[in-house]
Amino acid sequence: MPRPAAFQFSPGSLRCEGDWRLPDVARIERALEGLPVDDTDTLEVDTHAVAQLDLGGSRLLARLAERAQRSGVRVNYHVPDAHRNIISLVETVPRPEVFHKAGPGPLGGIGRAAVEQWRELLGFLAFVGETFHELFLRFSQPTRFRPLRLLAEMEHGGVRAVPIVAVLSFLVGVVIAYQLSTALEPYGAAVFLPELLTITILRELGPLVTAIVVAGRTASAYAAELGTMQINEEIDALRTLGVSPYDMLILPKVLGLLLVLPLLTVLADISGMGGGVLVNWVAHGQGVASFLNRLPEGMDQRHLWLGLSKTPVYAVVIAAIGCRQGLRVARGAGGVGQATTRAVVQAIFAVIVVNAVFSVVFNMRGL
């Protein structure tokens, strides 16, 4: 049965008793710290009555001795041979020179973050460039394309995203139609709803909602897949086996997304307009037929094409960010989680930025 750690102190002498072992010894740390050891010239420390002493217990003694020595007190140990080694082990603590690295400070932190973001951007552009370089190299060797991989990626990134894209854009259509009609009603302008819906959904929200959903779903999936392969050394294994990861992994992903994102966007357009038609019918009694009749007037075809023209850019951005973050994963499972998060955040961010750039450019060109 272990005995509790204890001690008896009188000025100039400390007699330790019981078992000085972890974790029990933590109980007396406070009391030891509080001992007035600086009143006398010498401090006699006796551990003969200690049955078991471990490094934790002896380190507490050593700290007490250090404190006494700092105030000029001589410390004499009276210890049985069995304790001598243990006590000598804990007499000094090896400390690294720089212990807790000082942070860069608030201003430095901002600078550091800015540099890091700038490097991220450059890294991303370099990766896109590299990917297209590899892609163009393949044109002279079309046999290196892998149609099966491409189809698999199209299924994962496209076909399986159909339900969520359809539902979300339908709901967005419903919401937009309601808001627009509430605003138009007082002016008796609710008849213009089809025109406005066309612009809002075909040109802006259809492509954007699709891209955001795909960025969340697919960029994370790419980052997690490639990241896991990276830490399992599978990517190195591919290279060693003479297969370029571009052929096998990256190009199919980029091309696959490039093909499916416009298709998903068309789907989002249709189902978003469907939501608008529904609201128009329920709230304003304008039947589907009359809505469709008005469409050709309102729907300048260019809105559809302008909307779709953004999707290849979104696709490349999303796929490149996902793949790049996956390939950057260093050792460790935590890295995969970080890469996945970074991929999603960056992809959604990039999609919205790209969308804003498109809006500005289209407007300046009067489109």
Place this chain on the structure above:
Amino acid sequence: MEAGRREPLIRVRGLVNRFGSTTVHQGLDLDVWPGEILGVVGGSGAGKTVLLRALLSLRQPQAGSVTISGDEMVGVAESVLRRRRQRIGMLFQNGALFGGLSLLDNISFPLREHTRLSRAVIEDLALIKLRMAGLDAKAANLFPNELSGGMVRRGSLARALIMDPELLILDEPTAGLDPVNAANFDELILDLKSLLGLTVLLVTHDLDSLWRITDRVVFLGDGRVLEEGSVEDMSRSEIPQVASYFKQRRKH
């Protein structure tokens, strides 16, 4: 031998472990005596790692009992086990350092969880253990992914020793280390054992290691201990499985 007078530190009786229809242990008996370094060997799939997991009660065996210094480890509530496990230091095969913590935080983690010592003392103890494991204090601030294989092993050993356990369990400590590093690691185990009075249970495939540091070896096969004795006894064993294991490995 001395077995008569002393109580074994680990006593395993009638251990049965099954995975589905595969039986790994079929009534395994094992004693580990205080202060010895016991090597556990056996072919792949002989159940060495499963045995270690059963010792720490990380896995519930189908039958049998495991006692560590007299305390039962099988069928005991997790809250009781938590205290009993503190007396055991375990070095996992790949180190199992927590990737999100610096080496110093990894080593001091058990102290922070299980004791109420102040930060300063915890830091002292972790740095002392780091030195005892043969690492430079500079490594304290590094993260596991910045360490070499040998350093991970040493850091993990420091963490296993932080609670000053009586029993140290090592799962293939030298696997994947170069011979020089492996020999140094063996030396370290020997030093620590004599310094701290540890009992060491060591699973290994490294025959050099067995020769260098073990007092006794048990050979697992057919779900039980097939043979036990010193390494010399093992290489002269009449059981074909044991003899071929040691012969195969003597060639290089």
